[in-house]
Amino acid sequence: DAVKAQGFNTVRVPVSWGNHTTGDNFTIDSKWLARVKEVVDYCIDNDMYVILNIHHDTSTQYYYPSSTYKTQSVKFVKSIWTQVAKYFKDYDQHLVFETLNEPRLVGTGDEWWFPVNNPNSAVLDSISVINTLNQTAVDVNGTAEFTNNLKNEVDYLYSTIKSHFIDKGIPAIIGETSASNKNNAAERVKWAQYYMGKSAEYGVPCMLWDNNVFNGSDKGECHGHLNRSTLGWYDKTFVDAVIKYGKKEQIPEKLTPPASVTNCTARH
Numbered sequence: 001d002a003v004k005a006q007g008f009n010t011v012r013v014p015v016s017w018g019n020h021t022t023g024d025n026f027t028i029d030s031k032w033l034a035r036v037k038e039v040v041d042y043c044i045d046n047d048m049y050v051i052l053n054i055h056h057d058t059s060t061q062y063y064y065p066s067s068t069y070k071t072q073s074v075k076f077v078k079s080i081w082t083q084v085a086k087y088f089k090d091y092d093q094h095l096v097f098e099t100l101n102e103p104r105l106v107g108t109g110d111e112w113w114f115p116v117n118n119p120n121s122a123v124l125d126s127i128s129v130i131n132t133l134n135q136t137a138v139d140v141n142g143t144a145e146f147t148n149n150l151k152n153e154v155d156y157l158y159s160t161i162k163s164h165f166i167d168k169g170i171p172a173i174i175g176e177t178s179a180s181n182k183n184n185a186a187e188r189v190k191w192a193q194y195y196m197g198k199s200a201e202y203g204v205p206c207m208l209w210d211n212n213v214f215n216g217s218d219k220g221e222c223h224g225h226l227n228r229s230t231l232g233w234y235d236k237t238f239v240d241a242v243i244k245y246g247k248k249e250q251i252p253e254k255l256t257p258p259a260s261v262t263n264c265t266a267r268h
Contacts, residue, residue: 048094
């Protein structure tokens with residue numbers, strides 16, 4: 001309460017998980033999860049943002065950013081974030097996940113510093129493993145379902161655009177939007193119905209993002225729609241839904257477009 005009263009709007013909660021896990025699958029103690037939630041809720045109830053992370057778990061017992069410990073490290077990071085993401089799945093954008101705090105080569109001469117223009121092989125190896133661990137965390141915090149929570153995010157996006165721009169007579173477009181292919185065709189159609197429906201409702205035109213990747217390894221970046229070779233659509237049902245539910249979108253007639261238009265980006 002004192003932090004909020006002072007004018008801060010965000011609290012970072014550093015959490016050590018490892019000492020509160022059991023078994024080869026790193027199962028988090030339920031009482032520890034409940035305690036973390038209690039602290040998070042102190043902030044959420046004060047209309048603040050919260051950053052929650054993996055903190056102080058850089059060790060050979062839990063995760064260590066080198067190829068020697070890569071298999072165990074991936075298992076630990078995946079297990080922790082899978083459990084935490086599931087536990088806090090109903091929270092909105094006020095709760096932010098920070099994948100790793102200060103991953104480093106603990107106990108070596110390269111722990112805190114290395115020649116940035118000439119890193120040695122151990123550092124290069126560590127960088128590669130850290131990238132893998134970060135991607136592992138991102139992959140398990142993602143979703144393949146178009147949930148009510150995501151609907152709330154869409155509502156928030158459009159209401160914010162309306163209050164900041166449309167209501168002031170300023171046209172706006174969403175310059176990039178799409179739902180990534182995660183082998184979830186039906187859920188992506190639900191997204192198109194809702195998202196493009198809001199586009200039509202608010203009079204905010206959307207540009208469908210197409211990066212020419214339909215089945216990539218990064219499931220958060222599979223936004224390919226048009227097959228450039230065949231000129232067919234990878235996901236015609238999805239694209240049909242985009243057209244059907246977004247066809248009424250237009251810049252409201254009462255507005256005169258200025259020389260420049262506000263451009264927003266949103267992808268799922």
